[in-house]
Every structure is written in C-alpha cells, then in structure tokens.
Amino acid sequence: MKKIGITGQNGFVGSHLYNTLGLSPEKYERVDFDKSYFEDETKLDDFVKQCDVIVHLAAMNRHEDAEVIYNTNLDLVKKLRLSLEKTNSQSHVLFSSSSQEERDNLYGKSKKEGRELLLEWAKKSGGKFTGMIIPNVFGPFGKPNYNSFVATFCHKLTHGENPVIDNDGEVKLIYVGELVQEIITQIERSETIELYEVPHTSVNKVSEVLAKLEIYKNLYFDNGEVPELNTSFELNLFNTFRCYFDMANHYPVKFKQNIDPRGAFVEVIRLGIGGQCSFSTTVPGITRGNHFHTRKIERFAVIKGKALIQLRKIDTDEVLDFYLDGNEPAYVDMPIWYTHNIKNIGEEDLYTIFWINELFNAEDPDTYFVEV
Structure with missing residues (x-):
C-alpha cells in the first residue's frame, strides 16, 4: 500500500490522478492536500511526513x-x-x-530550475525523483482559456461561440487519462529518473482538432x-x-415522434x-445504476412511464435531476466520471432502452459503483 499525495490535487491533471488512484483502494492510499498548506509550514510538514510518494503538480501556467x-x-x-529536508x-x-x-520564457525557466532543485534534494537525501x-x-474538465486549446474550443462550441485559431501548428497531445497511467507507471517503477519525456499519443494540427470538434457539435x-x-x-476527444x-x-x-393510426x-x-x-422494465419505486464509467458512452432513453435520472460528478456534491415521461419520449447521455442512476417514479412499469458503445466485458467492465 503506497501513501500518495498530490500537490495541485484539485487542478486539471491532479483531480484526474486523485480520482483514478481512488479506483484502486487496495493498492493506493490518498493523502489529501490543500493549496493552503503551502502557506502553513506545520500542515505542509504533516502532509510530507505521511507520503511515500508526492506528485508535485501545483503550478501557475498563465498570468x-x-x-x-x-x-x-x-x-x-x-x-x-x-x-522534505525538515522531515528527513x-x-x-x-x-x-x-x-x-x-x-526562452520564464515559465519554462521556472520548470527547469524547479526540477533541478528537487533532483538535488533526492541526491542528497537518498529519496527518489522522477522529472517528467x-x-x-x-481531457474532460480542463479550464477553457487556461489548460488547453481543446478545452477552449469545446467550451465555445457548446456555448454558442465561434473558436478562433491563432496559430495553426502541429501539436503533440496526450489525453489526461493516458498521462495519469504514465504517472502511475512511474510510481510503480519507483526509480530515480532525472528526465523522463512522457511520449505523446497523437500529433494533430490545431485546425484538424477543431474540424473534428465541429463534426461532434453538428x-x-x-x-x-x-x-x-x-x-x-x-474517442478521447x-x-x-x-x-x-x-x-x-x-x-x-426529446425524441421526434412519428405518429400515425398504428401508433408512434x-x-x-x-x-x-x-x-x-x-431494453429494460423497472417496477415502481426501484432504482437502477449508481455507477460511473471512465471511457464508455451511454444513453438512457425512456419510452414508457415516468423516470428520474440523476447525475453527479464524482468529486462534487451537485446532483442534476432530470424528469422524463414516456408520453414525450426523451433521452439523457451519461458523461464519463459522472455517477448516474434511473428510478421509476411512476405507478406503472418503466420502459427504458439503454445503449452503450462497447460490449460488456466482465474482465474490464469500466463500471464503478458509487451512490449518486
């Protein structure tokens, strides 16, 4: 059991790493971190003392x-x-x-000098260091106009704005889920690597990415x-x-209904x-689901009866309630990392059609049970 702390735990990459480690509680214990610890030496020292592994992600990217x-x-x-020094x-x-x-920029300079300072600590202390x-x-939940041009494009296309390309160059990209697996691999490797270049998983022109996103929008x-x-x-995009x-x-x-004398x-x-x-039927008062996926695309379509579909992003408290009625057939799609359920709130059987983009595999179900 490794005790792992993440500075920048609530940031873009940090939150994905934190949540992914939480899927394997038998292997990893997460040591919670708050950015206020950097302003309180006692709390920072207590955090460091608890950790077998510290992933330092906290940083400022833009100003x-x-x-x-x-x-x-x-x-x-x-x-x-x-x-690290004070706590040995x-x-x-x-x-x-x-x-x-x-x-030749100060952001890059801050990263290089920071990496060298921590490498120096590891050599003196006998600790291990990986410079990535x-x-x-x-990936999902990145901040537009901050974390990635992909986040900016996605936000604009889904909020009635038109993305603008400033520089249509080729960009080496990695999906946040792939990066998290790279970090976990290095945690398991547990060796000092002064400089490890995480391999990108795709190369795309900015305009090519935007073209795909525009297709998804349309x-x-x-x-x-x-x-x-x-x-x-x-799939990741x-x-x-x-x-x-x-x-x-x-x-x-709401679905478009085609009605004639035979029915709809x-x-x-x-x-x-x-x-x-x-296809499923659900008797009154019963709830199905209460799980989330990290890669699967899923649709719940209610065609008869009354249903309450609930969604909650797993690291938040906000619950989204959607009420559906078979008299006006409708659907809700399940975003990844949102736990979800469906409950029959009517007095008759609920008829639901479920679609998911991959066949169920008991050895790799990508299904994690968490109450909404």
Whole structure:
C-alpha cells in the first residue's frame, strides 16, 4: 500500500490522478492536500511526513506578468523542498515539467530550475525523483482559456461561440487519462529518473482538432447522433467534448415522434459506431445504476412511464435531476466520471432502452459503483 499525495490535487491533471488512484483502494492510499498548506509550514510538514510518494503538480501556467509565474512556481518548489529536508523524507517525488523547459520564457525557466532543485534534494537525501517532461494535455474538465486549446474550443462550441485559431501548428497531445497511467507507471517503477519525456499519443494540427470538434457539435450536440470514432484519440476527444455541455439545460432531449393510426415510432439513436443496445422494465419505486464509467458512452432513453435520472460528478456534491415521461419520449447521455442512476417514479412499469458503445466485458467492465 503506497501513501500518495498530490500537490495541485484539485487542478486539471491532479483531480484526474486523485480520482483514478481512488479506483484502486487496495493498492493506493490518498493523502489529501490543500493549496493552503503551502502557506502553513506545520500542515505542509504533516502532509510530507505521511507520503511515500508526492506528485508535485501545483503550478501557475498563465498570468499577464511572466515574473509572477516564475516566482510563484519556484517558490512552491522551494517550500516543498524545505519541508522534505525538515522531515528527513525519503519519499519518491514526481515533478511535472514541460517541453517549454528549453524555450526562452520564464515559465519554462521556472520548470527547469524547479526540477533541478528537487533532483538535488533526492541526491542528497537518498529519496527518489522522477522529472517528467509532459506534452500538451487535454481531457474532460480542463479550464477553457487556461489548460488547453481543446478545452477552449469545446467550451465555445457548446456555448454558442465561434473558436478562433491563432496559430495553426502541429501539436503533440496526450489525453489526461493516458498521462495519469504514465504517472502511475512511474510510481510503480519507483526509480530515480532525472528526465523522463512522457511520449505523446497523437500529433494533430490545431485546425484538424477543431474540424473534428465541429463534426461532434453538428452531429451530436445539435442532433444527438454519435459520430464515427475510429481511433482512441477520437474517442478521447469526443468524451472530452461531451463534458463541456451545460447539461442542466441540454437534457433531457426529446425524441421526434412519428405518429400515425398504428401508433408512434421513435428513432432512439443514430450512430457511426456499434455497441450494445438493451431494453429494460423497472417496477415502481426501484432504482437502477449508481455507477460511473471512465471511457464508455451511454444513453438512457425512456419510452414508457415516468423516470428520474440523476447525475453527479464524482468529486462534487451537485446532483442534476432530470424528469422524463414516456408520453414525450426523451433521452439523457451519461458523461464519463459522472455517477448516474434511473428510478421509476411512476405507478406503472418503466420502459427504458439503454445503449452503450462497447460490449460488456466482465474482465474490464469500466463500471464503478458509487451512490449518486
């Protein structure tokens, strides 16, 4: 059992790492961190004492004054190093650096000097150190205009704005879930590596990424059609895009009913990929679900009866309630990292069609049970 602490625990990469480690409680114990610890030596020392592994992700990426970025990032490293020294820690420290280390800017300079300070500590103390050079990261819940151009594009396309490309160059990208697995691999490796260049998983022009996102906007956001997804990059990009919806106002989406003397016909889903489609009945008062997925795309379509569908992002308290009625058939799609359920709140059996984009595999179910 490794005790792992993450500075920047609530940030973009930090929150994904924290939540992923939480999926393996038999292997990892998470030591909670709050950014206020950097202003309280006692709390920072208590945190450091508990940790077998510290992943230092806390940093400032953007500010109108580059000197502020430089000073802030270096100050955080110095405070962490001082605490490591005071507590005689022999932790394994992993440091998140950037390909901008070799560029002539103060952000890159702060990363390089910070990495060198922690490496120096490890050599003197007998601790372990991994300096990770990380490519451009994208994924769900990144801040627009801060973490990634992908986050900015997704937010704009789902909020009635038009993205603008400033520089249409090629960008080396890694999905945040892939980066998290790289970090966990290095934690398990538990060796000193002065400089480890995390391999990117795709190379794309900015305009190519925007073109794919515009397809997702037109097909999926506007019309509910799941697009063709041929690569892991496309699946990851699509799952990223889905997390930028204003879900409270987007769902439930009503189906178009085609009614004639025979009755009614509704197309439940149109898609460019396969998957598994299921039908269920649920008796009054019963709740199904209370689980989340980290990669799967899933749709709940209510065609008869009354239902309450609830969603909650797993590291928040906000619960989204959606009321559906079979008299106006509608659907709600489940974003990744949102635990969800469906309850029959009517007086008759509830009829629901479930679609998910991959066949169920008992050895890799990607299904984690958490109460909404």
